[in-house]
Amino acid sequence: MSNRLSLVPRNARPARSRHAGGILLIGIITLLALATAALVLQQARLSVQASDRIAQTRQRLEQAALALGRFALLHKRLPCPADGAQESGLAQPPTAPSTAPYRCTTPDGTLPWKTLGLGAEDALDAWGRKLSYRVTDGQTGVIREGSMLHARTAGLVVNDRGRTLLDQAWVLISHGASGRGAWLPGGARMGLPAPGGDEASNAAAAPAAFVQRDEQVLDLSLDTSIAHFDDLLLSRSMGEVDAGFGLLRFDDRRLASPPPDFNGRNAGVSAVTFDGDGRHGRVTVAATGGNLARNSETSGWAIGVCSGACSSDATSMLGAGQSLSIKLSFPSSTPPPEQLALSVWSAGPAVQGTVVLRKAGVDLPGGMLALPSQPAGPGALVGWTNLAASPAAPFDEIELSATGGTRLFLSHLRLCAATEPCT
Structure with a gap:
C-alpha cells in the first residue's frame, strides 16, 4: 500500500470552510441591506405620493372656494349640492328654490361644478373621487335667491382640531385616501365610514357637525375602524363670504x-x-x-x-x-x-x-x-x-x-x- 504525504496542512481545511461561511454571511447581510434600502425608498416614494395628493387636493378645495365666492357675489346666494349619483355637475335644484320649505334635493351631495363654471376634474380630489359639498338650506338658509342679503339662520358647525367654528356658510370635504363616503365618477358611492366616528359625520348631510382633525391611519385595510380618519375639509364663515364681495x-x-x-x-x-x-x-x-x-x-x-x-x-x-x-x-x-x-x-x-x-x-x-x-x-x-x-x-x-x-x-x-x- 502506498503512503502518500499530503501537502495541505490539516488545520487549513477548516479555515477554508470558515472563509466560505464568512463570504456567505456577508452576502446575506448585503442582500438584507439592499432589501431594506429598497423598502425605505419605496416607503419614501409612497410618502411623497401621499403628500403630493394631499397638496393637490387642498389646491382643488381652494379653487372650489374661489368659485363659490364668485357665485355668491353674482347671485347673492349659494348653490345647492349636485347629486353625487349623476354626472351633470348641476346643483339640485339647478335654480334657487322658490317655494317652501326651500330645501336642496340632495343635501349629502357633491360640488356642483357645472353650476359654478368649473370643469368636471376640478370637482375631484387627487384620488379621483368627487368633492362633497354641504350648505344650509331652508327658509332662512343661504340657497334662496338673494338670501345672503336677508335674515339667515346660524350656519354650519365645524370642529377644527378641537376649535369650534360656528356660522360656516359652506363646507367642502375630500374623503381622503380611504374614500369612505365619497361619490365616484360614474355615480357609485364608496362604503360609508363606521357609524359614530368623525368620518361618519363628514359623510352625513347638513346640519351635521363636521370634523377636521389630524390624520389617524394605522392601515388602510382597517379603514372601517371608528378611529380611522383621513378626511380633508375646507369651510368659510358667513362673514368671510360676505366680506368676499x-x-x-x-x-x-x-x-x-x-x-x-x-x-x-x-x-x-x-x-x-x-x-x-x-x-x-x-x-x-x-x-x-x-x-x-x-x-x-x-x-x-x-x-x-x-x-x-x-x-x-x-x-x-x-x-x-x-x-x-x-x-x-x-x-x-x-x-x-x-x-x-x-x-x-x-x-x-x-x-x-x-x-x-x-x-x-x-x-x-x-x-x-x-x-x-x-x-x-x-x-x-x-x-x-x-x-x-x-x-x-x-x-x-x-x-x-x-x-x-x-x-x-x-x-x-x-x-x-x-x-x-x-x-
Missing part, C-alpha cells in the same frame, strides 16, 4: 364681539366695535339719539336706534333726530372703498334718508347724498346702489339718517371700488 351685515352675530347686553331689542350701549372679517378690519357702529337696537326681541338681522321702551319696530327704528355712524379701520392690504350700496327696511309704507361720507372725520366734497323715497313695508328690503361722492373719493365713515318723517332699520352695506358695479 364687500358685504357688511348688521346682525346679532356680527355685533357680538364684545357682546352687548341685549334687553329685548335694546342693546344697552350706543356703540360697539367688532371684527369686520379681514377685508373691513375693525368696524365701529355708533348711534346718536339713543342706544343701538335690533329688529327682533330674540335675534336681529338689522339695527336701529332705541330711545325709549324699544318694545316694537316703531320704537326701535332709526327716526328723526337720530343717526347711525359706521367707522371702518381697514387693514393696510385693503384700499378704502369709493362706493357703497345699502339696504334697509321699514314698517312704514315708504322710506327715505341721507348718507354722509367722511374721510378721517372730514365730510367729503359732494359726499352728502340723498336717498330718494321708495315704497316699503314690514320685512321688505329697500336698497340704494352705486352711492359715491362727486367726484368719487375714498371714505372710511358712513353716517345714515332717516328723513321725511320715515323710520328704518339698517340691514347691510356693500363697499366697492370706484370701477365696479355696486349693487
Whole structure:
C-alpha cells in the first residue's frame, strides 16, 4: 500500500470552510441591506405620493372656494349640492328654490361644478373621487335667491382640531385616501365610514357637525375602524363670504364681539366695535339719539336706534333726530372703498334718508347724498346702489339718517371700488 504525504496542512481545511461561511454571511447581510434600502425608498416614494395628493387636493378645495365666492357675489346666494349619483355637475335644484320649505334635493351631495363654471376634474380630489359639498338650506338658509342679503339662520358647525367654528356658510370635504363616503365618477358611492366616528359625520348631510382633525391611519385595510380618519375639509364663515364681495351685515352675530347686553331689542350701549372679517378690519357702529337696537326681541338681522321702551319696530327704528355712524379701520392690504350700496327696511309704507361720507372725520366734497323715497313695508328690503361722492373719493365713515318723517332699520352695506358695479 502506498503512503502518500499530503501537502495541505490539516488545520487549513477548516479555515477554508470558515472563509466560505464568512463570504456567505456577508452576502446575506448585503442582500438584507439592499432589501431594506429598497423598502425605505419605496416607503419614501409612497410618502411623497401621499403628500403630493394631499397638496393637490387642498389646491382643488381652494379653487372650489374661489368659485363659490364668485357665485355668491353674482347671485347673492349659494348653490345647492349636485347629486353625487349623476354626472351633470348641476346643483339640485339647478335654480334657487322658490317655494317652501326651500330645501336642496340632495343635501349629502357633491360640488356642483357645472353650476359654478368649473370643469368636471376640478370637482375631484387627487384620488379621483368627487368633492362633497354641504350648505344650509331652508327658509332662512343661504340657497334662496338673494338670501345672503336677508335674515339667515346660524350656519354650519365645524370642529377644527378641537376649535369650534360656528356660522360656516359652506363646507367642502375630500374623503381622503380611504374614500369612505365619497361619490365616484360614474355615480357609485364608496362604503360609508363606521357609524359614530368623525368620518361618519363628514359623510352625513347638513346640519351635521363636521370634523377636521389630524390624520389617524394605522392601515388602510382597517379603514372601517371608528378611529380611522383621513378626511380633508375646507369651510368659510358667513362673514368671510360676505366680506368676499364687500358685504357688511348688521346682525346679532356680527355685533357680538364684545357682546352687548341685549334687553329685548335694546342693546344697552350706543356703540360697539367688532371684527369686520379681514377685508373691513375693525368696524365701529355708533348711534346718536339713543342706544343701538335690533329688529327682533330674540335675534336681529338689522339695527336701529332705541330711545325709549324699544318694545316694537316703531320704537326701535332709526327716526328723526337720530343717526347711525359706521367707522371702518381697514387693514393696510385693503384700499378704502369709493362706493357703497345699502339696504334697509321699514314698517312704514315708504322710506327715505341721507348718507354722509367722511374721510378721517372730514365730510367729503359732494359726499352728502340723498336717498330718494321708495315704497316699503314690514320685512321688505329697500336698497340704494352705486352711492359715491362727486367726484368719487375714498371714505372710511358712513353716517345714515332717516328723513321725511320715515323710520328704518339698517340691514347691510356693500363697499366697492370706484370701477365696479355696486349693487
